[in-house]
Amino acid sequence: MSERTRRVDHLLQEEISAIVQRDVQDPRVGFVTVTSVETTPDLRHADVWVSIIGNDEERVATMAALGRAMPFIRHQLGRLH
Numbered sequence: 017m018s019e020r021t022r023r024v025d026h027l028l029q030e031e032i033s034a035i036v037q038r039d040v041q042d043p044r045v046g047f048v049t050v051t052s053v054e055t056t057p058d059l060r061h062a063d064v065w066v067s068i069i070g071n072d073e074e075r076v077a078t079m080a081a082l083g084r085a086m087p088f089i090r091h092q093l094g095r096l097h
Contacts, residue, residue: 021055028062029053035092036082043079044081046070 033050047069055062068075068083 018057021057021059024052024059025055026062026064027056031096032064032089033094035089036085039092040081040085040088042081042085044077046074046078046083048082068072 029050030050032053036045036048038052049067050064051061051063051067052065070078
């Protein structure tokens with residue numbers, strides 16, 4: 017992994033975490049921590065890992081809510097310069 021990719025991964029982790037905490041208004045999103053982001057070498061795709069606190073039902077509901085929020089999160093990330 018190059019230094020550039022590592023920096024982009026860290027920036028994405030911080031920004032996605034901030035967007036989820038600040039802008040995602042879905043009440044099903046509970047205690048979520050973005051633990052890691054890994055982008056492909058061409059920076060076209062990213063895998064985002066999260067940690068969710070709660071029981072199994074709350075985790076499933078939170079993951080569903082995050083899935084529905086992904087277009088919004090992508091849009092917010094697109095506004096970064």
